[in-house]
Amino acid sequence: MAICPAGHSSTATDYCDVCGARIDGAASAPSASVPSGSAPVTSHLGTPAPGTPASGVRAAGEACPDCGAPRTGRFCEDCGYDYAVGGGRPTPRPPEAAPPPSAPAPPPPPAAGDPDEEDPVTRDWAPPKAPPPEPPATDWAAVVIADREYYDRVVTEDEDFTFPPYSPSRRIPLSGEQVLIGRRSASRGITPEIDLSEPPADPGVSHTHAVLLAKPDGSWTLVDPGSTNGTTVNEGDTPIPVNVEVPLRDGDRVHVGVWTTITLRRLR
Amino acid sequence: MSEQPDFSIRIDQNKFLPQGGHEVHAIVTVESAGAPVAATGTGTSAAEVIIIDTSGSMDYPRNKMTSAIKAAQAAVDTLRDGVNFAIVSGSSRATMVYPRAEELIPADAHTRAEAKAALSRLTATGGTAMGAWLTLAGRLFARHPDGIRHAILLTDGKNQHESPEQLDAAVAQAVGRFVCDCRGVGTDWEVAELRKVASALLGSLDMVASPEALEADFRAMTEAAMGKAVADVALRVWTPQYAKLRFVKQVLPSVEDLTGRRADVDERSGDYPLGAWGSESRDYHICVEVPAGEVGREMRAAWVKLMLGDQVVASGNVLAEWTDDEAQSTRINPKVAHYTGQAELAENIQVGLQARKDGDLDTATARLGRAVALAHQSGNEAIASLLGKVVDVDDPATGRVRLRKDVDKADEMSLDTRSTKTVRTRRGEG
Ligand SMILES: [Zn+2]
């Protein structure tokens, strides 16, 4: 045990455990390295100094941690702070920010990513020919795919829908006031712009399944007028309400039938 | 622990401060020597999870997916026998590719072959939710809490199908559970977003501009992970009463601010996790503010220890001594100066590129010009050459530059990604 010039008792005999001051008689430390294997929690580079209480020849010039007055001796002349014991009146500790937790955190809740959980469907790619980024939202396209993830999520094992082995994606430019999503019917005179009776025909889509409506500001909304199996958006579980306009943004995904995902793309 | 390498700590600093001076800077070099475990085939256990982005965009162009598969297969070949591993496919959710069950499996000839076959069947569909991928990886590593835990995450896109908060939460959960090297392929991913993941998980970040280059990169990352000899090394920094530890930054091989990662040990010490360690050397810049002392007085401004669990495997002293000899106190340690410049270089590049994106061309020109000058002075040739693709350099010494109009997105991203990569001091300087 050594006593530092400020009067702290220190296990380390070279520099004070508390204030870091070099202990009288200790040699200045090299900025040294300790070889592996030896594990000195304390260093023994110097000889213990005799117990010199702090009356601060070396320590003068220090500022009082409590009031900032220059140090003249063991006690602060202004506030009586005791340099030897670090007190005299409550000494403020340097504020320590709450540390982030270090060691392994507890196991995460079985949330996102659980394979047993439902299977969100998305498509994150822009068309191969990347459109120029700039101007207003006037030109849109719908990219139609047979979406395995969506299929896996909504189709149960006892249902007899086979996911199409070959299904190229289709890209349909959006134009006019409205774009119908559905299945073509000659007898009823229904010719949807996004016709899901084209192979691979999606068996879960109604003739008039949903409608995309052009808005004056150049955006599009989605309406399900009452399809048999409903319409979901962006991996949602709950079908959108019937006859309610749902605003769509670039990249939003509309799911219909048993495997169809339609991604809206703004081209420029 | 008999396989543990020999660690050493070296401190470079000028300990002399002028009267009234209170800011102490030092470069701490942590180095290890000794045979990595891979060479001996014994010792520390290791776990590896390879996460491959299989979002729909990986098919555009198609060679992204095929190259990623080849790269992951090369990584699997690099795993030494007995390493516990798994392959995860990432889209809007995370899925086990191999093994099928949610667990790690020891590598041997048979499991490696099965894993490679499973990889060859991967297809690209769906979105990007990296938080879910990291969460699954975290669960896989949870059963292997000891030893090296390393993941590779490859993505080609933005984290579109999760909120930033979801990703942040997943990253926070993963901190300390495994080290994760992150790679972006193509030009549709977000540098800042992936940097956040790599940085929090103590991994490297790089951009692989051409899919064909993935294979060599994956092999190198896996080899490096296999070469780690100890997991979970920490730098413990003690500072005296009334001192303030202003920052702790890794400055080699890349700039990484560790200040916020502190875990308090006691009133005066805190641990900064450094991840796994092999046969390598890293430099750290620490800055401590101490109460000004009297001329002639010397103190320990920081006591730096390398911790392996509770064991101190190396230590070094950062000192402060007050002097009235100006020749002593005004000398700047060349290593401190060098790394201060490297950190400034990284910052100027990042700020400059952001300003350029925001259309603030004056700031962009000034910052990137300053970066050119810093790269030139410090001999950081790699960064200097990347900068040359974004600006036309009139005078590298003063940093007089003009912004280029026709900048390739890949060049810009690659400069951003590598902005934090540093070089050692030039011979004779440090
Ligand atoms: Zn003391």
Ligand SMILES: [Zn+2]
């Ligand atoms: Zn006082």
